[in-house]
Amino acid sequence: MNKDYFDMIKSLNQIADFISRYVVGLKDLLQLLLIALLSEGHILIKGPPGTGKTLTARLLSLSIGGVFKRVQMVPDILPSDILGSFYYDLQKGQWIFREGPIFSNILLVDDLTRAPPRTQSALLEAMQEGRVSIEGRTFELPKPFLVVATQVETEEGLGEGVYQLSPTLLDRFAYSFRSYYVSPEEEIKILDRVDDIDDIIRSSFIKPIMTTNDLIKIQSLTRDVYIDPKIKKYIVDIITYFRKAEDLVLKPSTRATIWLLKGARALALLEGMKYVIPDHVKKIVYYVLGHRILLKEGYYEKIDIYDYIRKVLSKIEVPKI
Numbered sequence: 122m123n124k125d126y127f128d129m130i131k132s133l134n135q136i137a138d139f140i141s142r143y144v145v146g147l148k149d150l151l152q153l154l155l156i157a158l159l160s161e162g163h164i165l166i167k168g169p170p171g172t173g174k175t176l177t178a179r180l181l182s183l184s185i186g187g188v189f190k191r192v193q194m195v196p197d198i199l200p201s202d203i204l205g206s207f208y209y210d211l212q213k214g215q216w217i218f219r220e221g222p223i224f225s226n227i228l229l230v231d232d233l234t235r236a237p238p239r240t241q242s243a244l245l246e247a248m249q250e251g252r253v254s255i256e257g258r259t260f261e262l263p264k265p266f267l268v269v270a271t272q273v274e275t276e277e278g279l280g281e282g283v284y285q286l287s288p289t290l291l292d293r294f295a296y297s298f299r300s301y302y303v304s305p306e307e308e309i310k311i312l313d314r315v316d317d318i319d320d321i322i323r324s325s326f327i328k329p330i331m332t333t334n335d336l337i338k339i340q341s342l343t344r345d346v347y348i349d350p351k352i353k354k355y356i357v358d359i360i361t362y363f364r365k366a367e368d369l370v371l372k373p374s375t376r377a378t379i380w381l382l383k384g385a386r387a388l389a390l391l392e393g394m395k396y397v398i399p400d401h402v403k404k405i406v407y408y409v410l411g412h413r414i415l416l417k418e419g420y421y422e423k424i425d426i427y428d429y430i431r432k433v434l435s436k437i438e439v440p441k442i
C-alpha cells in the first residue's frame with residue numbers, strides 16, 4: 122500500500138466528515154453513496170419526503186468537484202426532458218444538441234414512480250449503458266456518474282398517481298436504501314445547525330476535497346481489492362439460498378451476485394482494507410437485496426424485509442478466512 126492509496130482513503134473520510142457537519146443521522150446513507158460512487162452503481166431510496174436526501178447528494182457532488190442536477194418527475198415528463206434533444210439554430214443554420222440534466226456527475230431523480238414507464242426506461246437505459254442515443258447519435262455521459270432516485274412511500278403505501286416500477290427496472294439499481302425520520306435528539310441538532318445548512322444550500326461553490334479525476338482513480342483501486350474464492354462462494358451461496366426459497370415470488374438475478382461483490386469491495390476500500398471479509402458481504406447484502414426480493418402473499422405477514430434477510434443469513438455457513 123503506497124502513500125497515494127492512504128491519501129485517497131483519507132480524502133474519502135474527509136468527504137464523510139464534511140457532509141456530516143450539515144447532514145444529521147444519515148451515516149448509513151452517506152456510506153452507501155460513497156460505496157455506489159466507488160463501485161459505479163446507482164441507488165434507489167425509498168421512504169418519506171424531507172429526510173435530507175437532496176442535501177446529502179448535493180454536498181457529495183460539491184465535495185468531489187462534480188456537477189449536481191435534480192429532476193422532479195411528473196406524469197407528463199418526456200424522455201427528452203431528461204436526456205436532451207436537438208433544436209434548429211436559425212443563426213447557425215444547423216441542428217444543435219441541448220444536453221438534458223442527465224449530463225451530470227450526480228443526478229437526483231425525485232419521485233421516480235411519478236414518471237411514465239417510457240421515461241423511466243429511458244433514464245435507466247442511460248444508467249446501464251453510461252451513454253444516451255438520440256436520433257441515431259450517441260453521447261457519452263460524464264464520469265463519474267451516479268443516479269440517486271427516490272420513491273416516496275408513506276404508511277399508506279405509494280399513494281395515487283404513480284407508476285409501479287417493474288422488477289426489470291428495479292434490478293437496474295445496484296442498491297436500495299430505506300430513508301427515515303431522524304430521532305428527536307437528532308432533530309434538535311438540525312435546528313442548531315439550520316443557519317449553516319441554509320448557507321451551504323445557497324452556496325454556489327465550495328472548495329472540493331477531491332476532483333472527479335481523483336475519484337476515477339479510486340474507482341480503479343476498488344477493482345483491485347482482493348476477494349478470496351471462499352468469499353465468492355459465500356456470495357453465490359447467499360444468492361442461491363434466496364433463489365431456492367419457496368416463500369419468495371421475486372428472486373434475485375445475477376445482477377444481485379455482481380453487486381454483492383462490487384459493493385463488498387467498495388466497503389472494504391472505505392475501511393482501508395485491501396481484501397474483503399465476510400462482514401463486508403453481510404453488511405452490503407441488505408442494500409443489494411432489499412429491492413430485489415418479494416415475499417409471496419400470506420408468508421410472514423407484515424415481516425420486515427430486512428428481518429427476513431437477516432433470518433436467511435443466519436442459516437448460511439460463513440467462511441473462515
